[in-house]
Amino acid sequence: MACGLSDSVFLFMCPHQKLRGSREILAHCSPSPGICYLKGDRLLQKGIRHRQFLFPKRTKVLQAVAIPVVTSPTDSADYRKKLAESYGFKQIGEPLPEDVKLKDVIDTLPKKVFEIDDAKAWRSVLISVTSYALGLIMISKAPWYLLPLAWAWTGTAITGFFVIGHDCAHKSFSKNKLVEDIVGTLAFMPLIYPYEPWRFKHDQHHAKTNMLSEDTAWHPVWKEEFDSSPVLRKAIIYGYGPFRTWMSIAHWLIWHFDVNKFRPSEVKRVKISLACVFAFIAIGWPLVIYKTGIMGWIKFWLMPWLGYHFWMSTFTMVHHSAPHIPFKSSNEWNAAQAQLNGTVHCDYPRWIEILCHDISVHIPHHISPRIPSYNLRAAHKSLQENWGKYLNEANWSWRLMKTIMTLCHVYDKEQNYVSFEQLAPEESQPITFLKKVMPDHA
Secondary structure, eight states: OHHHHHHHHHHHTOTTSOOTTGGGEEEEEOSSTTOEEEEETTTTSOSHHHHHHHSOTTOTTHHHHHHHHHSOGGGOHHHHHHHHHHHTEEEOOOOOOTTOOHHHHHTTSOGGGGOOOHHHHHHHHHHHHHHHHHHHHHHHHSOGGGHHHHHHHHHHHHHHHHHHHHHHHTTOSOSOHHHHHHHHHHHHGGGTOOHHHHHHHHHHHHHTTTBTTTOSSOOOBOHHHHTTOHHHHHHHHHHTTTTGGGTHHHHHHHHHSOGGGSOHHHHHHHHHHHHHHHHHHHHHHHHHHHHHHHHHHIIIIIHHHHHHHHHHHHHHHHHHOOTTSOOBOTTTOOHHIIIIISSEEEEOOHHHHHHTTTTTOOHHHHHOTTSOGGGHHHHHHHHHHHHGGGOEEEEOOHHHHHHHHHHOOEEETTTEEEOHHHHOGGGOHHHHHHHHHSOSOO
């Protein structure tokens, strides 16, 4: 209604003059209620010349309405602050200038953040192994009503295994590359994650972050697939709605076990990783079942594994999903904008960040994947000092999760996302349910 009113006032004030290029004027409404602004390729340019072109000098009142139109509210700190509060962010970054290159950002980072420290790397292994062992003891000793807490701890602890393998895949764990491949494979095995297939696809995610079709980690739903069949539409609504914090399980199954998804030069290493994973299943699972029974397998492996996937899904979607962050086609994509301005830093409770080796400090990791996890905080501090106004930062909260799970659905070039409720309101009861039960506060 506010946008419609703005349009009416704008056109009413100049009934006698034809607006050339008026098709370029858009009334753009944010997903946040009550935030609305006019947008146009010509109107966003500042200068007296444009005001004179649109409005005759003899119309005095027109000078008053020209002021908010010629300056985009997206450039306003107050606008970004309101948007941040609405979405659950601490800060929404200013748009990064188009002439900034990724190398410009990398060159501002201290050289020491790229240095590999074997002692710190192996300390992270010790933290993960110790915290996982403690988790297994907690599961074995806890009464039934405390088991969820034990599972939450253990699932978070084995997420640390993933982060260690993640560093190995990026060649930021050890100077010895054979050691990295061995440690990465062993770290991924309890997660039933084939190391090499994941590494190949994850490299593509870093090369094409927030690229609409090519990013292999996370992207919006496409309208074509949403409309393709009623069954798929219902599955997508549930998957990107209430089950979104476990969607990495679907990604794990689809992307990492099909040899045909990899280049011929990659297939040999893919098969070795698959053999390691299947060997763990063939030996490890029967041993667990033999010692503890099927219920023991559920208690000691399955539930922590689901806890790991909760973090895998949550970290990924929070890092790369926000209503104001676009996914772009390859011909419009800019590396610096995607990695610095299109990746989200999120602060979690400290115990989670310790067990997960600061994987949530994600912007510097996308600026350069060669930065070891134990140097990410120092790198982020440098980015804040040099590029702070362009960063998107948040605290993990119900408000943030609610925004992502109820708004960030189907890709739209103009709005970035359109929610399922807008496209299929009669089928979007899961989203309506989330809006009711998820709190708006932090």
